[in-house]
Structures are given as C-alpha cells and as structure tokens.
Amino acid sequence: MAVAASTSTPQRVIVPKAKWRPLENERNLAWLLLLPTMVLLGLFIAYPFMRGLLLSVTDTRVGVPGEFVGLDNFRRLASDPIFHAVVWNTCWYTFVTTIFKLALGLWLALLLNRSFRFKAFTRAFILLPFIIPTVLSTFAWKWMFDPTFSVLNWMLYQTGLIRGAINWLGDGDLAMLSIIIVNIWRGVPFFAISLLAGLQTISPDLNEAAAIDGARPWQRFWYITWPLLLPVTMVVMLFSVIQTFADFQIVYVMTGGGPANATHLFATYAYQLGVGTGLLSQGAAVSLAMFPILLLIVIIQLLYIRRVEVR
Amino acid sequence: MIEGAIWRRWVFFYIPLALFLIFLLFPFYWMLITTFRPDGELYRPWRAANYTPFWTWNPTLDHIKYLFRETMFATWLWNTMFIATASTIISLICGVLAGYALARLNFPFAGSLGTGIFITYLVPQTLLFIPLSEIIRNYKLGDTPWSLILTYPTFLIPFCTWLMMGYFKAVPKELEECARIDGASRWQAMLYIIIPVAIPGILSAGIFAFTLSWNEFIYALVFLSSPEQKTVPVGVVSELIRGDVFFWGPLMAGALLGSIPVAIAYSFFVEHYVSGLTGSVKG
Numbered sequence: 001m002a003v004a005a006s007t008s009t010p011q012r013v014i015v016p017k018a019k020w021r022p023l024e025n026e027r028n029l030a031w032l033l034l035l036p037t038m039v040l041l042g043l044f045i046a047y048p049f050m051r052g053l054l055l056s057v058t059d060t061r062v063g064v065p066g067e068f069v070g071l072d073n074f075r076r077l078a079s080d081p082i083f084h085a086v087v088w089n090t091c092w093y094t095f096v097t098t099i100f101k102l103a104l105g106l107w108l109a110l111l112l113n114r115s116f117r118f119k120a121f122t123r124a125f126i127l128l129p130f131i132i133p134t135v136l137s138t139f140a141w142k143w144m145f146d147p148t149f150s151v152l153n154w155m156l157y158q159t160g161l162i163r164g165a166i167n168w169l170g171d172g173d174l175a176m177l178s179i180i181i182v183n184i185w186r187g188v189p190f191f192a193i194s195l196l197a198g199l200q201t202i203s204p205d206l207n208e209a210a211a212i213d214g215a216r217p218w219q220r221f222w223y224i225t226w227p228l229l230l231p232v233t234m235v236v237m238l239f240s241v242i243q244t245f246a247d248f249q250i251v252y253v254m255t256g257g258g259p260a261n262a263t264h265l266f267a268t269y270a271y272q273l274g275v276g277t278g279l280l281s282q283g284a285a286v287s288l289a290m291f292p293i294l295l296l297i298v299i300i301q302l303l304y305i306r307r308v309e310v311r
Numbered sequence: 312m313i314e315g316a317i318w319r320r321w322v323f324f325y326i327p328l329a330l331f332l333i334f335l336l337f338p339f340y341w342m343l344i345t346t347f348r349p350d351g352e353l354y355r356p357w358r359a360a361n362y363t364p365f366w367t368w369n370p371t372l373d374h375i376k377y378l379f380r381e382t383m384f385a386t387w388l389w390n391t392m393f394i395a396t397a398s399t400i401i402s403l404i405c406g407v408l409a410g411y412a413l414a415r416l417n418f419p420f421a422g423s424l425g426t427g428i429f430i431t432y433l434v435p436q437t438l439l440f441i442p443l444s445e446i447i448r449n450y451k452l453g454d455t456p457w458s459l460i461l462t463y464p465t466f467l468i469p470f471c472t473w474l475m476m477g478y479f480k481a482v483p484k485e486l487e488e489c490a491r492i493d494g495a496s497r498w499q500a501m502l503y504i505i506i507p508v509a510i511p512g513i514l515s516a517g518i519f520a521f522t523l524s525w526n527e528f529i530y531a532l533v534f535l536s537s538p539e540q541k542t543v544p545v546g547v548v549s550e551l552i553r554g555d556v557f558f559w560g561p562l563m564a565g566a567l568l569g570s571i572p573v574a575i576a577y578s579f580f581v582e583h584y585v586s587g588l589t590g591s592v593k594g
Contacts, residue, residue: 023498026416033412034424037405037468044443044465045431052442104331111328122332124581129335131577131584133526135544136566140338143345143559151341151364154357165358189335190588197589238433246435249528253548267437267529274441275533284441291438298433 056285062278073285082261082269083286089176090265094244097183101240102233104184105191110221112192113199123193130189138253141182145169145254172262175255179263182250191236198232199225231308238301242294266290342570345563346374353560374560375568383538384565387546392572394456394542395524398463402520403513405464406471411501413472414479415487425476432469436529444533458534459542463524471516474590478512479505515587518580525573543569 023029056073060066077083112123129137144151145168156162169175202225210220248267251257257264257272264272266286274283345353347370355362378384412418413425443462444453452458482505490500506513531545538550547565551558577584 021496024496026497027418029497030412030416030418030421033408033416037409037428037472040401040405040461040464040468041428041431044446044462045434045439048439048442048446051446052439055442055445107327108331111324111331114324116324120581122328123585124578125332126335127577127581127584128339128574131522131526131573132339132570133528133544133573135528135548136569137338137342139547139562139566140342140345143557143563144338144341148356149354149559150357154362154364157357185335185338188331193585194589197585242433242435246437248437252528267435270437270441271529271533275444280441280445287438287441290435294433294435294438298430 052284052288055281056288058281060281062280066281069281073282074289076282077285077289082264083289085261086264086266086269086286089263090245093176093180093183093247093265094241097180097187097244098237098241100180100184101187101191102237104188105236106195106233108188108192109195109199110225112196123196127189127193129186130193134186134249135253137186138182138250141178141185142169142254145178169255170259172259175259175263179250179254182254183244183247186250187240187244190240194236195229195232198229202228231305234301234305234308238298238305241297241301245294245297246290339570342563342567345559346567347371348560349373350560374564377558377561378564378568382550382561382565383541383546384543384568386539387541387543388569388572390456390540391525391542391544391569394459394463395521397456397460398467398524399517399520401460402464402467402471403517405468406516407475407506407509407513409468409472410475411479411505414476415501415505428469428472431465432473434466436466436527440529440533443530447534453534454536454540456540459524459527459531462530462534463527466527467520467523471520474516474519474587475509475512477590478509482508511583511586512590514580515583515590518576518584519587521576522573522584 023032055066057068057070058066059069059072108126112119112126143149147153147165147167147170150166150168152168153162153165156166166174168178206224206228207220210224215223246267247265248271251263251265251268252271255263257268261269266289270283270286272283273279273286344365344367348367349369349371350373352363352367352369357364409428413421413428447453447458447462452461486504486508487500490504491497495503526544527542528544531542532548535541535545538546541549543565547562547569551562551565
C-alpha cells in the first residue's frame with residue numbers, strides 16, 4: 001500500500017486531482033503507521049493480560065488444562081502466610097531503596113552539576129551499573145557477599161568494624177539488607193543522570209541572584225533548586241518505583257527468595273509457583289495481584305505530577 | 312566550583328565524589344580481578360593470612376578458556392547480539408512510525424492512544440510472563456529466538472514511540488509544508504524530510520533499546536530451554552551453577568565478557584544514550 005502510494009506520485013508527473021491517494025488522508029495514514037505497533041502490543045500485552053486474568057480463575061497446572069474455580073486462587077493467597085510476607089517484603093524493599101536512591105542520586109547529581117576535569121568521563125563511568133546486564137553484575141555482588149570468601153567481610157574486619165564473619169545471605173534481615181544495597185547500587189546512576197539533566201535546565205541566574213541577596217547554599221537548594229526540580233523528580237520516582245516493585249533479577253540471583261522466604265518479592269514468588277512448581281494459575285494470580293497496587297501508584301503519582309506542573 | 316578554602320573543596324566535593332565512584336565501580340573491578348585469578352587463590356578464605364583481595368600475582372586465562380571450551384558461551388553471545396539487534400530494529404521501525412503519527416497527524420482518539428502507549432510503557436515484564444509463556448508455547452515459538460524478538464518490542468516500542476514523539480514535535484511544521492507544496496506526498500515528506508531530521512532521536516532510541524534488550528532476563532529465562540538457544544544472562548545462570556556449586560571463576564569471566572559488547576556500544580554513543588534516558592523520562 002505504501003509502495004503503491006509513493007510510486008503513484010512521482011514528482012515529475014503532474015498528478016491529476018481526482019487520482020485516488022488514500023494516504024493523503026491524515027486519518028488513513030495515521031492508522032497505517034500505528035498498525036504494526038498496535039498489532040505487537042495487542043498480541044503480546046493486551047492478549048496475555050486477558051489470558052492472565054482467565055488463567056487466574058482456573059486451576060491450571062503445567063500440562064493439565066484447568067477448570068473454572070472462581071476466586072479460589074486469590075482466596076488462597078489471602079490466607080497464605082508466604083504471600084503476606086511477599087507483600088510486606090515488596091513494600092519495604094521499594095520504600096527503602098527509593099528513599100536512598102533519591103537521596104544519593106540527588107547528591108551525586110549536584111556533585112556532577114559542577115564543572116571539573118574529566119567530567120564527561122566520570123559521567124559515562126557512573127552509568128555503568130545501569131548499562132551492564134543486572135544479572136551479570138548481581139553475580140559480582142553475590143560473590144562479594146559470599147560468607148567464606150567475602151571481600152566485604154575482609155574490609156570490615158580490617159577496619160575493625162566486625163569481629164567475626166557475617167553470613168550476609170544466610171540471615172533473613174541481612175539478606176534483605178544485601179538485596180537493598182544491590183538495588184540502590186543499580187538505581188543511583190539512573191536517578192543521578194536524570195536529575196542532572198533536570199538541574200541543567202535550571203538557569204544559574206536564579207541561584208546567582210539569590211546568592212547576591214545573601215541566601216546560604218542550603219537555602220538556595222531548598223527554595224530554588226528543589227522546587228524547580230520537583231517535576232523531573234516525580235517522573236523519575238514513578239519509573240523507579242514501578243521497576244523496583246516488580247523487580248525480579250536481583251532477588252533471583254542473590255537469594256532466590258530465601259532464606260526461608262525472607263526476601264521473596266511478587267515476581268520471584270510468582271516465578272517459583274508458576275514455573276518452579278508448575279502451578280500456572282496460582283503464579284498468574286500472584287503476578288496479577290501486583291496490578292492494582294501498580295495502578296494505584298501510577299494514578300497517585302500522575303495526579304501529583306499534574307498538580308506540581310500546574311503550580 | 313565550591314567557593315572558599317581548599318579543605319572545603321575536598322570535604323564537600325572530591326571525597327564524596329570519590330566515594331561514589333568507588334561504590335559504583337568496585338563490583339566491576341571485582342569481576343575483572345576474579346576473572347584472572349587462579350582457583351587456588353580464588354578459594355582462599357578471607358581469614359587466611361595470605362588473602363590478597365585487590366591484586367593477583369599469578370594471573371591466568373583458565374576461566375576464559377573454560378568458558379569457551381566447556382560451555383556454549385560464544386553461541387550465547389551471538390544469540391544475544393542477534394536478538395537484541397533484531398528486536399531493536401523492529402521497535403525502531405514501529406516507534407518511529409507511531410511516534411510520527413501521534414505527534415504530527417490529526418485523527419480521532421490520538422490523545423487516548425498516546426496515553427495508552429504511555430501506560431504500556433509502565434507495564435513491567437514480570438506482570439505478564441506466565442500467560443505470555445503459554446501464548447508463546449501455543450504459537451510454537453518456545454525455545455526459538457523469535458519468542459524474544461517478538462516480545463521484547465512490547466517494552467521497547469512504547470519508549471521509542473514516546474521518545475520519537477518528542478523529537479518530531481520539535482521539528483518545525485513549515486519544513487514539512489514546504490515539501491508538500493513542492494509536490495511531495497505525506498508519505499514522502501515523512502520519509503525524506505522529517506525522519507532524516509530526527510536521526511539523533513532515532514540513534515538515542517536505538518542505543519537505549521539495544522541495552523535494554525541485552526539486559527532482559529525473565530522472558531529469556533522462561534521462554535528458552537535448550538543450551539544452544541540461550542542468551543548470555545540466562546546461559547551464565549543455568550550452565551555455570553550446578554545445584555549448589557558455583558563456578559565462580561568462569562561465572563565472573565562470563566559476566567565480564569557478556570558485559571563488554573554492550574559497554575562498547577554504550578561508549579560509542581554515550582551522549583545519545585544519556586539523551587535517550589533523560590528524554591524517555593521527560594517525555
């Protein structure tokens with residue numbers, strides 16, 4: 001169709017007005033251009049979403065076609081102590097990492113916003129944790145956290161902070177701390193570079209004017225930089241919160257959800273049920289349980305972003 | 312620069328920046344040093360008197376040799392490269408066309424379609440992997456690269472579209488109108504006038520999409536099963552860990568070598584990558 005249109009209107013020939021040129025109609029052209037996107041997103045997002053909903057109200061297992069069981073899967077989750085732990089773990093993990101990523105990312109962005117030698121170089125290197133495949137870099141962390149060969153234990157021991165070995169991934173709380181550290185490590189570059197881009201749109205005149213009026217550096221940050229940066233901050237948070245809430249790779253590699261389910265998140269628990277034990281419908285129910293929470297996060301943040309932008 | 316005494320500069324600038332760099336880059340150094348460390352040194356407890364964490368005096372290539380001789384690492388690299396390139400090209404074509412339509416053409420539901428695509432941008436892969444694995448199996452795509460080449464665009468297209476919309480909106484309308492007055496059709500004006508102007512945007516979207524698909528894990532983990540089909544992240548996880556035994560040397564060598572292609576691609580296009588990252592956030 002596209003080829004027909006371009007060959008039917010060679011520039012040298014004067015095209016009669018009456019000639020049928022469907023792609024000159026904005027509406028037709030728009031639908032044609034959107035077609036491939038619609039097909040792919042429909043086939044691999046909308047359709048699986050419906051299939052997931054249908055799957056979650058049956059008792060399908062791998063190789064066993066299921067029957068309709070209503071909301072049984074969700075009822076079972078409501079009384080499943082592991083699922084309760086999963087909800088709590090995911091919320092805690094998301095909350096703590098987001099706070100630290102924002103604070104450290106903003107700090108790093110403010111540092112990078114100055115001019116110094118090798119600035120471009122430094123900025124390029126800082127993004128590495130975000131570029132390198134997460135699974136691969138998480139293995140480096142797992143190796144660093146290894147109880148017997150841990151370089152971290154060695155460093156802490158040499159500086160006199162610990163007396164004995166710390167079994168990082170063997171204890172529930174420490175394992176949670178470990179995956180939180182890795183997530184912060186991975187997310188700080190994203191926050192820093194995005195916030196740096198936001199900082200660079202703020203005119204330095206504002207800060208200079210405030211400095212002349214006698215504002216201290218801290219006041220200049222709080223009354224000028226932070227409010228102007230808020231819209232960018234909110235969008236960055238939106239992306240980060242969703243990615244963190246649905247995180248899979250870090251936990252899968254570091255702990256596999258253990259010890260004793262202490263670090264299971266929605267995605268890893270869904271994987272364990274659906275792929276590990278073959279209870280497809282229960283796994284689908286766990287991952288779909290994320291959806292209302294994610295939707296709520298998106299709605300709250302979009303409303304907030306709109307309010308910030310209007311003001 | 313920080314005003315005032317030199318010590319202030321150190322306390323508020325150089326030292327924090329150095330600590331950030333150490334924190335962010337140390338795991339990569341650890342990968343590197345482990346790759347070249349012989350097994351005898353590797354499995355020496357940290358309490359041992361001769362534990363030398365930051366250096367090795369007997370560098371070895373054994374782990375890298377093991378990787379290429381005993382595992383299908385070269386195949387995984389090739390698979391990852393092929394899948395990432397193909398899905399990036401598909402996503403770019405879809406994203407450029409859709410971005411042009413949404414940014415430049417008037418048609419009913421344009422606004423709600425744009426919002427719809429933004430929403431799919433926010434759908435994480437972990438939400439849909441179980442029903443998607445069923446669908447992949449029904450379409451007979453399981454355990455082929457096509458299962459990933461066709462599904463990766465679902466998280467690449469939305470952000471490519473979003474990014475390209477921003478670029479197309481910045482191109483002045485007069486440019487296109489001039490071409491149309493000279494007799495170009497809408498299609499020609501898009502192909503020969505607007506898209507060439509938006510090349511930097513396409514590069515940004517492309518490099519960002521490439522790193523994202525190189526990074527993807529859960530779909531590859533669920534859809535692929537035979538060793539010769541796997542991508543680097545999945546191959547490393549499934550073939551270099553046997554039960555509870557971790558082959559740490561080859562594992563770190565695999566992590567290092569599996570990161571290098573994407574790091575090289577990134578290093579050539581740092582500026583484009585950064586503008587893609589920030590552009591995809593700002594919209």
